[in-house]
Amino acid sequence: MPNERLRAVMAAGGWTYEALAAKTEVDPKSVERWVNLNRVPRRTTALRAAEILGEDVHALWPAIRQPRKARGVSPDLEALYPQRADLPVSVFIDLFQQARQQIDILVYAAVFLHEAYPRLNALLTERAAEGCAVRIAIGDADSPGVRRRGQEERYGHGIDSRCRLALMHYRALIHTPVVELRTHGTTLYNSLYRADDQMLVNTHVWGVNAYGAPVWQLRRSVEGGMFDTYATSFEAVWDTARAVEE
Template identity: 75%
Template sequence: MPNERLRAAIAAGGWTHEALGRKVGVDPKSVERWVNKDRVPRQAAALRAAELLGEDVHALWPALRQPRRARAISPELVALYPRRADLPIAAYIELFAQAREQIDVLVYAGVFLHEGYPRLNELLEERAAAGCAVRIAVGDADSSAVQQRGQEEQFGHGIESRSRLALMHYRPLITVPGVQVRTHATTLYNSVYRADDQMLVNGHVLGVNAYGAPVWHLRRVEDGGLFDTYAASFDAVWSTTQTVEE
């Protein structure tokens, strides 16, 4: 079946298969297969082509949204996403919405959640009202750890500003029963988003913004496994946190 969305984008931009292939760095026959046989290009080629065409890469190739199924390395590893940007916001929201006992968020900023889902605070309030314990830990913008991360990611003061913005987003929850909002000054090796026995872990990579680093989806199935390792890491950070004043 042809990829009609791609065909239309190529035509609208006045591209030929040869010209697009040359700019992307692939053979024109590959572009022809993308169009006529709905072949899915490699991630790098797809991103470059979408940029040239002025289109959303997932609109052109929806299959790129799908996580790679994890090999049978661990029964707790549900899926692996090469980049956080490959994971739709809906995945986080669905995870939190299903929580019945516990929601934990450990980040330096993570403002993409509020930016992508403005009702996040309302959702967390609803879960807390239903008896779910909610713990939010964001980075202390004045800490050396956050400032160091900005330098490592070549993001400068951007991460500090985003940490302050994250705290501003979460501040209305400070007085909500069942919700705790705190700041931390630890070196953050991973961002953690937990809902009961499921967890999304966003690895941190030196010199790479968090949205370009991988995410693994874990489900707790055994004691002492991967899930418990990251849960214990959250608790270790939580023990060092500072309460945010009203």
């Protein structure tokens, strides 16, 4: 029996087997089997395909069960990664590509994004051109907070130099409509990467570089949950940050 729901969604969006296969990084024959034989992909692949198609994964593949969560775990929590290094940069880029209304970035530097994906500025400009508001807050290289973080992470002057590098990367965006760039000197407990109602939270651990610290993957599902806690934190830092001038 074919998967008529998946067939209809793909037809409505103009998706070919080859196009969806390329996006989900599988063989086109696999996508053909999803449609014609109602085969169920692996959970991670199904989630990615559903997100690309803009559909609920359980509507496309009812056989895929919701993961069982431990008692007391926030419904906003989708995944937990032991280290940021466990996430390919494509996870961050895909997050921003999906944004339609809002992108928020709160970091000290996070130059790994530009280093691994040189088109980051172009991507943010494209999203802004579609009406997506972009706010970027990076560390003030001269602030006591940044210098202290360098000492705690044993970076020395490395972190403030990376803040200057991040500013150099992002400065090209200051004349882009609906893109705002600010610097902050706060004690940063988490780096935040938000796209609409999704967020990656890179926790900061004393004495550990950010790439070695855990990452929460959140999706807003309840009011006042984990997602809103971190979103409120971003707003508090943003209010204290200073706009970057030419």
